[in-house]
Amino acid sequence: MQPIQFIDLKAQQKTIRQKIDVAIQKVLDHGTYIMGPEVKEFETKLSDFCGAKHTISCSNGTDAIAFALMCKNIKAGDHVLVPSFTFAASAEVIAWFDAIPIFVDVDLKTFNMCPNHLEATIVDAKQKGQHVAGILTVDLFGQPVDYESINKIAYKHNLWIIDDAAQGFGGSLKGKKIGTLAEITTTSFFPAKPLGCYGDGGAIFTDNDEYANLMRSIRVHGQGSNKYDNVRIGMNGRLDTIQAAILLEKLAIFNEELIKRDEIAHRYTNALKDYAQTPHLIEGAFSAWAQYTLVLPNRDEVVASLKEVGVPSFVYYPMPLNLQVAYKHYPTGPYGTPNAEKLAKTVLSLPMHPYLDATTQDYIIDQTRNILLKKAA
Numbered sequence: 001m002q003p004i005q006f007i008d009l010k011a012q013q014k015t016i017r018q019k020i021d022v023a024i025q026k027v028l029d030h031g032t033y034i035m036g037p038e039v040k041e042f043e044t045k046l047s048d049f050c051g052a053k054h055t056i057s058c059s060n061g062t063d064a065i066a067f068a069l070m071c072k073n074i075k076a077g078d079h080v081l082v083p084s085f086t087f088a089a090s091a092e093v094i095a096w097f098d099a100i101p102i103f104v105d106v107d108l109k110t111f112n113m114c115p116n117h118l119e120a121t122i123v124d125a126k127q128k129g130q131h132v133a134g135i136l137t138v139d140l141f142g143q144p145v146d147y148e149s150i151n152k153i154a155y156k157h158n159l160w161i162i163d164d165a166a167q168g169f170g171g172s173l174k175g176k177k178i179g180t181l182a183e184i185t186t187t188s189f190f191p192a193k194p195l196g197c198y199g200d201g202g203a204i205f206t207d208n209d210e211y212a213n214l215m216r217s218i219r220v221h222g223q224g225s226n227k228y229d230n231v232r233i234g235m236n237g238r239l240d241t242i243q244a245a246i247l248l249e250k251l252a253i254f255n256e257e258l259i260k261r262d263e264i265a266h267r268y269t270n271a272l273k274d275y276a277q278t279p280h281l282i283e284g285a286f287s288a289w290a291q292y293t294l295v296l297p298n299r300d301e302v303v304a305s306l307k308e309v310g311v312p313s314f315v316y317y318p319m320p321l322n323l324q325v326a327y328k329h330y331p332t333g334p335y336g337t338p339n340a341e342k343l344a345k346t347v348l349s350l351p352m353h354p355y356l357d358a359t360t361q362d363y364i365i366d367q368t369r370n371i372l373l374k375k376a377a
């Protein structure tokens with residue numbers, strides 16, 4: 001058997017390599033490397049895919065969050081609620097603007113921001129006289145956040161919501177695709193994300209015409225009516241034409257890939273649910289399965305045993321963000337982040353990509369089950 005890949009980008013490339021070669025060749029021929037026709041075409045197709053009125057492609061998923069915060073006119077001293085259990089970028093960009101992330105604890109089953117903790121944190125921050133501006137949700141490991149609950153809380157407290165869907169793009173909630181579940185949604189095309197390119201890339205989705213125009217200006221140094229008319233402070237935040245050309249080919253097979261990921265996740269869950277805590281989806285949620293994550297009390301032993309039998313596994317994330325050196329001086333909710341701390345010690349992600357064949361899936365399942373049975377005995 002070939003060594004098992006945690007994420008197999010080569011297998012995907014094999015299936016579409018010829019198309020990608022042709023697509024790149026086309027860009028080399030026309031030579032419009034910046035904002036070429038493929039960029040516009042990709043944005044249109046992304047809007048068709050997720051149903052958002054506007055798609056603004058951009059440099060990466062981190063900058064995408066900056067675009068969204070700039071639409072919301074984020075200011076120094078604003079407080080923004082962000083989950084404690086996520087990738088650094090979600091909180092990092094808030095700090096770029098000298099705004100303050102407040103870390104909200106997550107739910108032990110969904111791994112996403114817990115609505116009860118969110119509400120308690122808002123009340124606590126307001127009592128302390130802090131200016132709370134908005135909520136930055138993260139669809140962790142691919143599953144949409146419980147937007148019905150979060151929307152109610154946001155409405156009650158007059159807060160905006162930005163959805164960091166770097167892991168969730170492709171997912172949906174009750175038939176509504178991620179990209180339309182919040183006023184502004186951001187995503188990343190980092191190679192290992194469910195929809196990834198061959199470098200850095202990202203996008204922002206919104207139905208708001210004003211925000212879309214603003215972001216198109218910010219993307220090119222705050223451009224006004226022409227290239228040397230600068231009407232605001234912006235940045236260089238564009239997606240390369242070559243990356244857009246590659247992404248067009250990847251988007252064409254994205255739906256099939258999402259279905260395969262979902263099938264694999266359900267096979268894993270059916271086979272392992274009696275031996276470990278398997279991922280819990282909220283009602284009506286379809287996950288993009290950026291990761292398939294178990295919760296295990298003896299996680300570190302299981303990682304070592306899996307490695308011995310050639311099954312790669314990864315820990316996302318070994319430490320909550322609010323305990324890290326760069327973030328530990330920022331506030332948390334009134335009850336701290338016990339759930340995130342517990343998850344950091346117990347989560348384990350198994351190999352997940354659409355090109356895991358049935359034999360490999362069976363091998364991963366059998367080995368994992370054997371190890372869990374032995375550890376439990």
Ligand SMILES: *Cc1c(COP(=O)(O)O)cnc(C)c1O
Binds near residue numbers: 166201
């Ligand atoms: C990957 C990721 C990002 C950042 O995306 P980049 O394209 O690497 O900048 C932001 N948020 C989350 C939750 C991510 O997983």
